[in-house]
Amino acid sequence: MxxxxxxxxxxxxxMEPAVCDAVLKYMTTEFGNAGSRTHEFGGRAKQAVQNARDKIAEMVAASREEVIFTSGATESNNLAILGLKTYGEQNAKKHIVSTQIEHKAVLEPLAILKKSGFDVTLVPPTKGGWVEPDAIKDAVRDDTLLVSVMHVNNETGIIQPLAEIAERLATHPAYFHVDAAQGFGKDIPTLRHPRIDLISASSHKIYGPKGVGTLIVRRRAYQKVPLTALMYGGGQERGLRPGTLPVHLIVGFGVATELALKxxxxxxxxxxxxxxxxxxxxxxxxxxxxxxxxxxxxxxxxxxxxxxxxxxxxxxxxxxxxxxxxxxxxxxxxxxxxxxxxxxxxxxxxxxxxxxxxxxxxxxxxxxxxxxxxx
CATH class of the missing domain: 3.90.1150.10 (Aspartate Aminotransferase, domain 1)
Structure with a gap:
C-alpha cells in the first residue's frame, strides 16, 4: 500500500536526522540542567544552550543576550504583546496597529488588550494578500505602543513587506513586533532589519523539535524593550521566561537553525x-x-x-x-x-x-x- x-x-x-541525533544526545548522555553551576553536567548543558543561542542570534543578526527561549511562537507572541501592557498603561500609549490576516496567536492576545481598554487597529490586506506599508503608517498615531505584522502568512505563504514597513516606522517610537513563525530560516535577510524590535519563531517550522521557540528582543539604542513577564518563579531568560530550560529541545532548535542558514x-x-x-x-x-x-x-x-x-x-x-x-x-x-x-x-x-x-x-x-x- x-x-x-x-x-x-x-x-x-x-525533523532533520542531525537534529534528531542532537536531541537524543541531550536527552540521554548529556542530561544536565543548564542552571546547575556546581558540576560539569550543568556546565556542559549551559554551554550547549549558549551555542544554540548564538546560532539563532546569527540567523537574525542579533546578539545572544537578545535571544529568549520560549515554548514556541505562540508563547512568544503573547509575551511580546501582553508583556507591553503595563508599560503602555503607565505611559498613556494604549493603541496598537496590526493586520486582519494575523495568526490567532496574535489576534487573540490583541483581543485581550482590547478588553483591558486598549484601542486596536487591524489594517486590511490587498487582494494579493499583503499589507500596504503606507496603510500601516497611516494607522499609526502618537499614542501607538506597538505595531505587529506577521512575516509570512501561514495560509497563503505571502511575504509581508516588513522592510518597507520598518522604514515607515523609522521616526516613530512604537515597538515593531514580527510573528516570524512561517518565515524564520526561509526568508532570511528580512528579519535582520535593525528596526524590528521583537521577533517570534518556532523550532518545529524549520525541521526542529516541537515545544521550543524564541522571542528575539532587540535593544534599541542600548535600551531594553520594556516587557513584563507573564509567568514568575526562577528568573531564567533574563526574568522574562522562568522555568528549567529544555536543553535537548534548545540544542535541536540550534542545529535546525544552523542547517537552515547553511x-x-x-x-x-x-x-x-x-x-x-x-x-x-x-x-x-x-x-x-x-x-x-x-x-x-x-x-x-x-x-x-x-x-x-x-x-x-x-x-x-x-x-x-x-x-x-x-x-x-x-x-x-x-x-x-x-x-x-x-x-x-x-x-x-x-x-x-x-x-x-x-x-x-x-x-x-x-x-x-x-x-x-x-x-
Missing amino acids: PMTTYLDCNATTP QAEKRANICRVFRDQVLEGLAPLKPVIHGDPARCLPHVINFSVDGLDSEAAMLALKGLVAISNGSACTSSSYTPSHVLKAMGEIQGSLRMSWCHRTEQVNWAEIVKCLNRILS
Missing part, C-alpha cells in the same frame, strides 16, 4: 521545482491561486477549484496526500478563513505546503480523485 505524501509543512515539518538557497530551489510540478499537476482542475505569486514563498500554495468543497476534497485525498484547509492551530473546529475573507476571496480553499524532503506525488491520481467529487 503506498505511503501518504505529507503536504502540510506549514503546520509542522519533519542550506537556505538549496532548499528554496528544490521547493521551486516542486511548486512548478504542483501547478502543472493541478492545471487540469483550473485552480484559482490565492495571493500574489510574486510575493509567495516557494513551498506553499493556497487554491480553490470551482465547485470543490474543501472538506470533501481532504477526505477524498486521504491515503494519497496529507493537506489542510487553513491553520492547524484552529482546525479542531473548522470555520471559514479570516485570511481569505479579508482578501475578498471565496471560501473553501485548500493549502498544500512541502519542503526539501518531500517525496514525489502522483498528480494524475490527485486530479482523478478530485474530479470524482466534481462530476
Whole structure:
C-alpha cells in the first residue's frame, strides 16, 4: 500500500536526522540542567544552550543576550504583546496597529488588550494578500505602543513587506513586533532589519523539535524593550521566561537553525521545482491561486477549484496526500478563513505546503480523485 505524501509543512515539518541525533544526545548522555553551576553536567548543558543561542542570534543578526527561549511562537507572541501592557498603561500609549490576516496567536492576545481598554487597529490586506506599508503608517498615531505584522502568512505563504514597513516606522517610537513563525530560516535577510524590535519563531517550522521557540528582543539604542513577564518563579531568560530550560529541545532548535542558514538557497530551489510540478499537476482542475505569486514563498500554495468543497476534497485525498484547509492551530473546529475573507476571496480553499524532503506525488491520481467529487 503506498505511503501518504505529507503536504502540510506549514503546520509542522519533519525533523532533520542531525537534529534528531542532537536531541537524543541531550536527552540521554548529556542530561544536565543548564542552571546547575556546581558540576560539569550543568556546565556542559549551559554551554550547549549558549551555542544554540548564538546560532539563532546569527540567523537574525542579533546578539545572544537578545535571544529568549520560549515554548514556541505562540508563547512568544503573547509575551511580546501582553508583556507591553503595563508599560503602555503607565505611559498613556494604549493603541496598537496590526493586520486582519494575523495568526490567532496574535489576534487573540490583541483581543485581550482590547478588553483591558486598549484601542486596536487591524489594517486590511490587498487582494494579493499583503499589507500596504503606507496603510500601516497611516494607522499609526502618537499614542501607538506597538505595531505587529506577521512575516509570512501561514495560509497563503505571502511575504509581508516588513522592510518597507520598518522604514515607515523609522521616526516613530512604537515597538515593531514580527510573528516570524512561517518565515524564520526561509526568508532570511528580512528579519535582520535593525528596526524590528521583537521577533517570534518556532523550532518545529524549520525541521526542529516541537515545544521550543524564541522571542528575539532587540535593544534599541542600548535600551531594553520594556516587557513584563507573564509567568514568575526562577528568573531564567533574563526574568522574562522562568522555568528549567529544555536543553535537548534548545540544542535541536540550534542545529535546525544552523542547517537552515547553511542550506537556505538549496532548499528554496528544490521547493521551486516542486511548486512548478504542483501547478502543472493541478492545471487540469483550473485552480484559482490565492495571493500574489510574486510575493509567495516557494513551498506553499493556497487554491480553490470551482465547485470543490474543501472538506470533501481532504477526505477524498486521504491515503494519497496529507493537506489542510487553513491553520492547524484552529482546525479542531473548522470555520471559514479570516485570511481569505479579508482578501475578498471565496471560501473553501485548500493549502498544500512541502519542503526539501518531500517525496514525489502522483498528480494524475490527485486530479482523478478530485474530479470524482466534481462530476
